[in-house]
Amino acid sequence: MTSRRALVVEDERTINDALADRLRAEGYTVDQAFDGPSAVDIATARHPDVVLLDVMLPGYDGLEVCRRIQADRPVPVLMLTARDDEADLLVGLGVGADDYLTKPFSMREVVARVSALLRRVERAAALVDQRPAALEVGGVRLDPGTRRTTVTGEAVHLTPTEFDLLLCLAREAGQVLSRERLLREVWDWGDAWASASATRTVDSHVKALRSKVGAARIRTVHGVGYALEDLP
The missing domain is CATH 1.10.10.10 (Winged helix-like DNA-binding domain superfamily/Winged helix DNA-binding domain)
Structure with a gap:
């Protein structure tokens, strides 16, 4: 089976590397970005199957990144946020995020959420084929x-x-x-x-x-x- 490709977008290198290492251990091919413009460029070039996206980023913030990558092609996005503010969460969902996690989070939950997002994509594709x-x-x-x-x-x-x-x-x-x-x-x-x-x-x-x-x-x-x- 072809490896799923994930894009991790997080400006804190320690968190970014930890997420990338865990996803690679789960069999994912992982690209990493540390700012908004790089995230958009990598998403456009690499076509990830799922994006883990921090809200607070240099360059473009996570909401703008989400808008831009969703405009290019639909892709499931898991937002990562340090704030548990409902208004912020609703804005994130409004620009195309599928799910969100509030920091701090466990790597086990990240993997579970990513796996669930990808299963839903597969299920939706199968439903389309059934007409x-x-x-x-x-x-x-x-x-x-x-x-x-x-x-x-x-x-x-x-x-x-x-x-x-x-x-x-x-x-x-x-x-x-x-x-x-x-x-x-x-x-x-x-x-x-x-x-x-x-x-x-x-x-x-x-x-x-x-x-x-x-x-x-x-x-x-x-x-x-x-x-x-x-x-x-």
């Missing part, structure tokens, strides 16, 4: 084959994670899905990752999704999870 039927719930139409979404006839751009999350909710419209179940089915995480930070990942993505499809369409059941409402 599944489109699904419509209360004015929201999702086409799993083309990965396109419209809300009351208007096209809406969703990140890959947002699309998978909305599709999961739409398949059981009106039913409350727990955060733990969403983590398993959308993020492909096992129960071992159902921590407070993991469930906050779900909450942040739901908030970003609401801003695109309408807040009233996704109902919160406090302490349990979320449901997609079949609005008239």
Whole structure:
């Protein structure tokens, strides 16, 4: 099997080298960048399968790097941030990041998150090949084959994670899905990752999704999870 290629973008060399060494030990081919412009250049030239991207970088910050590499070609991005500020996290998700980790983090969790991102990419590609039927719930139409979404006839751009999350909710419209179940089915995480930070990942993505499809369409059941409402 061809080795997966990862790009690690982190200006702190010790952290960058530690991430790169661990990923290489897991069988990845790894490129390293220590500033924003280099990250964009390497992503354009090497076409990584996944990007681990620090938010605070010299040159371009991580958000600008994410915008630029996603404009070139879709690639799963795991944001690495020293801040646990919700506004920052939502901006990161809004520019195309699929997931995020707040520092300090364990290398074991990094590897698990990267593996889960790549499994989701493979699963999405397999779904496209199957040409599944489109699904419509209360004015929201999702086409799993083309990965396109419209809300009351208007096209809406969703990140890959947002699309998978909305599709999961739409398949059981009106039913409350727990955060733990969403983590398993959308993020492909096992129960071992159902921590407070993991469930906050779900909450942040739901908030970003609401801003695109309408807040009233996704109902919160406090302490349990979320449901997609079949609005008239």
